[in-house]
Structures are given as structure tokens and as C-alpha cells.
Amino acid sequence: MAMLASNECAYRPLPQVVEAARSVISQSNRYPDPSYSLLRRALSDRYGLPTDQIALGNGSCDLLLAAGEALLEPGAEVVYAWPAFSVYPQLAATTGAREIPVPLDSEARHDLDAMLGEVTVATRLVLICNPNNPTSTSLGLEQVEAFLECLPHNVCVILDEAYCEFALILGDTYASVELLRRWPNLVLLRTFSKVYGLAGLRAGYALCGTPEFRRAVDQLRQPFHLNIAAQAAATEALKHQDVVDQRVTLTLAERSTMVNGVRALGLWVAESDANFIWLKLPEAEDPAAAEAEIARGLVQRGVLVRAGTSLGEPGALRVTVGNDAENDRFVAALAALI
Numbered sequence: 001m002a003m004l005a006s007n008e009c010a011y012r013p014l015p016q017v018v019e020a021a022r023s024v025i026s027q028s029n030r031y032p033d034p035s036y037s038l039l040r041r042a043l044s045d046r047y048g049l050p051t052d053q054i055a056l057g058n059g060s061c062d063l064l065l066a067a068g069e070a071l072l073e074p075g076a077e078v079v080y081a082w083p084a085f086s087v088y089p090q091l092a093a094t095t096g097a098r099e100i101p102v103p104l105d106s107e108a109r110h111d112l113d114a115m116l117g118e119v120t121v122a123t124r125l126v127l128i129c130n131p132n133n134p135t136s137t138s139l140g141l142e143q144v145e146a147f148l149e150c151l152p153h154n155v156c157v158i159l160d161e162a163y164c165e166f167a168l169i170l171g172d173t174y175a176s177v178e179l180l181r182r183w184p185n186l187v188l189l190r191t192f193s194k195v196y197g198l199a200g201l202r203a204g205y206a207l208c209g210t211p212e213f214r215r216a217v218d219q220l221r222q223p224f225h226l227n228i229a230a231q232a233a234a235t236e237a238l239k240h241q242d243v244v245d246q247r248v249t250l251t252l253a254e255r256s257t258m259v260n261g262v263r264a265l266g267l268w269v270a271e272s273d274a275n276f277i278w279l280k281l282p283e284a285e286d287p288a289a290a291e292a293e294i295a296r297g298l299v300q301r302g303v304l305v306r307a308g309t310s311l312g313e314p315g316a317l318r319v320t321v322g323n324d325a326e327n328d329r330f331v332a333a334l335a336a337l338i
């Protein structure tokens, strides 16, 4: 089965990364280093941020949910675009806060003006997914900065950058870090699950504008939430940025072939800045039923993708860019089905 449903990395972890994880398993009788010093230091060196402004999580979802718990409560509001990452509604659901989902614009991008219009005295948290999952589109940092300029400074903004390594529009992965120096209310959320290919080990991090955010999320989680294999693998993976760059280049080339293949079928595809694409299926009387039928047909042809209904928009598909053979199989199967 071509697994194109979860925006994972098409490439396996490097042998050195696997070895780093394997080499610590024999010390599993001991608890992990509770301050995760090696990984924290490696991230601090890479991004030039003090270690106390780096929060680590059991995947970045762990940090997202902890941020919700730390910042939200009944009466508070959280603003985010929709459709965006499917976990965002959970932040309101688990805390009793009011969720304010703001529709994307006609190009499936965040509508920052509309989001700003929803900010009230009750707003505690704004989530911006950049590039956006599921629509793959992104915003330039100048747009994010203009948004931050207009926002009250007591509102925390989490810029979810799970796919930032793929986003050429962002320049490089250091550019948004510069924003932290100007905006203490900003947090950049990142993960080892995507380009680093470590989704199964669970490691994510947040680069925070101030140490307060890190302290707040750390207080809420059980000790030792990052296991020793995940710490070792993530620390090693950071040493191989050349491979990250190669993977990005390969993925973008594959993405371009995939997008061209789908557009050649006459379908609309969003401008992707990530390792997945978002496409609209031909109009149908019942978009959810038509989409489900196509998703089933794809499975029968050995391709698993994510149908739009489960992501907030019936009549669409989110497809991860896989390897050459998987992508070809997807385009051929879609062509046979529509």
C-alpha cells in the first residue's frame, strides 16, 4: 500500500540515526535525562536561542495540547483558520474555551485580516499553521509579522511550522526564529516527524519568545515525556542537515510531477509549499459521498490518502508526496477513477 495519508517522510531515518537510537536502548533500565540536555543544547546551538526558550515534547502535538491547557479556560477564546490541523479544535474541547475557526480564503490560504477581526479581549491564543495542513499553502513571514504588529501583545501566537523545511517561501528555517527576538508572545512549533523521518519515535519542539511559555508547558506534563531513543535519534538527525536538504529537493521535484499529473486531469490543486498536496475533486451533488467513493477506489488500487470530509472540507483530498513509484501509482489510480 502506498501510504500517502499522514504527511510522513517518504524516506527512512538515516543509518546513523537508527544506530543512535539503538545504542541507548541498552540503558533503558534508567529514566531519561529529565532536562533532555543533549537535544536541548543541539537545538539551542542550531537556532542561537537560550536553552530555556526551547520546549520539548512527545511529538509537537504534546506541546500543542499542553499550550491549550496552560493558556485556555472557560471564557477564553482561541482563534485559528479552518480547515487547519485537525488537533486545533481539541484545544478548546479539552479546556472549555471558545473556539473561533476562521474560513480560509479562496486560494485555501489563511485570511489573516479576517482572523484579526475575530480577536477580542477574551482571545488568549492564535494558531497559525504555516504551511497549512491540510491545504499545503503558506504565508510569507512579512504577512505574519504584519499580523503580529496589529495583535495585542498579551495574546500568544503559535506558528505551527511542522512543514517549514519544505516551504521555500519562508527562506530558510532560521528566518522565522528572527521574529522571536521582536515578538516575545510568539512560539514556533516544530517537529522531527516530517522531514527528519522520525514520526514513530515522537519528538517535537517549540522555540519560544520567552522562557515563560516553556515553563508553563513543562509544568503540565508528566516527567520523562521524551524517551531515550527519541532524544538520541533527534539529536543525531540534527547533525545531518545535508540529508534534510537533499530530501527537500527530492520531495519538491516529486511534488511538482504529482501536481502536474493531477492538474492534467483538469483538477484544481492548491499552491503547495509542503510535502503534500490538496486537490478538489470534480463537483458532485453529494461531495462527501463522491469523495468517499474515490478514496475507496484508491485503496483498492493500493493508495491510501486522506479524504477532505475528515479534515473539514468535503470534496477534497489531501495526498502526501511519496516516492516516485507511489506518486505514479496515485496519479494513475486517480485518473482511472474520475
Ligand SMILES: Cc1ncc(COP(=O)(O)O)c(C=O)c1O
Pocket: 006, 007, 058, 059, 060, 061, 062, 085, 129, 132, 133, 160, 162, 163, 190, 191, 192, 193, 199, 202, 203, 204
Ligand atoms: C501542522 C501540524 N502540526 C503538528 C503536527 C504534529 O506532529 P507530531 O506530533 O508528530 O510532532 C502535525 C502532524 O501531522 C501537523 O500536520
